[in-house]
Structures are given as C-alpha cells and as structure tokens.
Amino acid sequence: MTHDRSATPTASRRPSGPVRALGILGAGRLGSVLAELAASAGYTVRVAASGDPARIARPMAAIGATAAPAETVIAESDAVVLAIPLGRFTDLPVAALRGRLVIDAMNHWWEADGLRPDFEDRRTSTSEIVQRHLVGARVVKALGHMGYQDLRDDARPPGSPGRAAIAIAGDQPADLAAVARLVDDLGFDPVIAGALAAGVMLEPGAEAFGADVGAAELRAMLDRFPTSQHGIVVARARGGALGFPRTSSEG
Template identity: 75%
Template structure:
C-alpha cells in the first residue's frame, strides 16, 4: 500500500518481541522501519531484514525517523537520548513490570502515569502513550484492514490533538481501530492493573472499559492518590 500518513519512516527503539511485531506490522503497511537494540545492531540485521525492517544504531533511528516508538523495558527510559529526541513525536509502548524492571516505587506511583514520567525525562519531545496495552501476540495475530468485522482496537493518550491524529492514523495503518483515551495522564488506564491492559476487544468494548475505569479497583486507587476520589 501507499502510506499517506505524515509518517513515512517509523523508528523503534527496542528489538524485543513487541518491537519486532510493531516493526513487521509497520513494514507490511508500507512504512520504512528502522529498529535499534541496545548495542551493536549487527546480530539482528538479518532477522529484521526478513520482516522488511532495517536494523541500525539508536542514533540513526532518531536522526532518520519521523516518529519513534519506545519498546524498551520501562526501567531503561533514563538511557534515552534526550537532546536527540527533542521536538520529536515519541510513542511510548513501555510498561512497568517488576520482573523486568525490579522493584521501582518511582515507576509504580498512582499519582502519575508512566508516560508522564517518560515525558518529564524527554524534555521537549511530544509523548503519546500507545501500542503497549495489547499483548504482542494479539498485535501479531489480530491486525485487520479497516472496516473488517470484529476489528480490534488500540487506545492512545496524549496532550496534543495533532499528535493524537498522527498516531491514530498509524494505529489504523497497522490494522487496528484507534480509540483516544484522553490526555497523557489518562495513559494510566492502559497500564498493568487496569481492565484495558491486555484487552483484545473491539472499539466499542474498549471505550466501555475506559469509561468503567473510575469505578474499578485500580481507578479508585488512582483517584485516592490524586485527590480526586468522590466523598
């Protein structure tokens, strides 16, 4: 297909399972895909070439991409190149897992979404939460063309309407219906512990999950922590 999105080259930092699935879907959708791992890209060049992506260093991903997907363990966010990512659209697909990240109270604070933490670090970047609440295996298996019956949905959250439109188009191109959850702070509704995390559902059901969040157990914890709980 011919990509008509403002994005032509999609960069991905993180070449684990999630990063590779997103790379394959984007390449199939007609994007040029650059993907980086930590360290020398040589060990993944052949595997990435097989799915239509180019394995390059992080510096090249940032220099050449129109937008960058973060598919790293969340605990690695402080290693991201702040100056190089300044001004860029950054799609945060990371989540906090204690098994991978260790016990990190700073990443498990209900007063803030983890994407807000990433945004605070990436000064000047434009962070949108997305592509991280559906399991990588479902991402791989459930992509469908627009209008397909039962097409699955992916929620996104961000503060800038133009950026949300761009990321929504990317989600659609990858094979899913985009659902806007709200501003970046709303990304907490897509994190582990929320009903939408791991959801493999259509847009209507995903919207219902998001609407139920305030009355869910996780939603009540967040509301108390943020001082927004109803008396």
C-alpha cells in the same frame, strides 16, 4: 543509548504529520512485531537494539525493516516507538529526541525493572514520568496495552468485522491524530483515551491492559475505569474524584 539533557542547535524538530518513516528503539518481541506490521503497511522501518546493529540485521531484513544505531533510527524517523524495558528510560538520548513524536509502548514489569516506587506512584502515569525526562519531546502513550501475540495475530484492514482496537493518550491533538493514523495502518481501530495522564488507564492493573476487543468495548472499559477497583485506588492517590483532561481530537 546515552543520557544527554543538553540542548543542541542541530536537534531535529519535526512537526506532526503523517508518519511514513517509523523508528523503533527495542528489538524484543514487541518491537519486532511492530516493525513487521509497519513494514507490511508500507512504512520505512528502522530498528535499534542494544549493541551492534549487525546482530539483528538479518531478522529485521526478513520482515522488511532495517537495523541501525539508535542515533540513526531517531534522526531518520517521523516518529519513534519506545519498546525497551521501562526501567531503562533514563538511558534514552534526551537531546536527540527533543522535538520528536515519541510513542511510549513501555510498561512496568517488576521482573524486568525491579522494585521502582516511582513507577508504583498512582499520582502519575509512567508515560508522564517518561515525558518529564524527555524534555522537549512529544510523548504519546500507545501500542503497549495489547499483548504482542495479539498484535501479530489480530491486525485487520479497516472496516473488517471484529477488528480490535488500540487506545491512545496524549496532550497534543495533532500528535494524537498522527498516532491514530499509524494505529489504523497497523491494522487496528484507534480509540482516544484522553490526555497523557489518561495513560494510567492503559497500564498493568487496568481493565484495558491486555484487552483484545473492539473499539466500542475498549471505550466502555475506559469509561468505567473511574469506578473500577484500580481506578478508585488511583483517584484516592490523586486526592479525590478521577478525571482526565480531554483533547479537542477526542470523539
């Protein structure tokens, strides 16, 4: 993947709508689990890893997905999931992702990313940093606050007792609706956290991070974030009381 901020007249601009073709950048544990869940739900799934796609062709085919170069994954998908180490986000192809629905499932791990003061800045969420880099893309934070093993084990059909929930944060109601439909199809109840800035409530250190709970309990975790220790630290960094812009699609 290469870094390119230049505008191109051929850059795709797909409006939000039902996601039927899902692209995943990253073929590690999280990317592979998401690919398997999406393929099982009937999505066309294409996955890119660093290096030759042939390296992951066989394991991807075994779960119903297709290995492809990153440019193909982006060009032929309705939405693109970022499942690479967060520290590599500046390698993402900005021009190719312009106009795209991009689902940020990345988190900051110092073991993988090293010491990064920008990721530790409580005045902003890491998804907002990614959005600022991906000029023209439409970033939604989702699919990264639950462990990959829980994602694999706990997917359930709609209406199943004890169904787990996944939170979503984004600025555009249509994009939130599209990702909520995807989350539901993958086997989880979607919960709207708020605008993209609210993605901080889904990052390491927040109560919702790592949570494998139902929608009601996940909503309660999000609601009490401002009074949590982590929420108070974030509020102080942001100069006062913590509040996130809401979207018209929130329930």
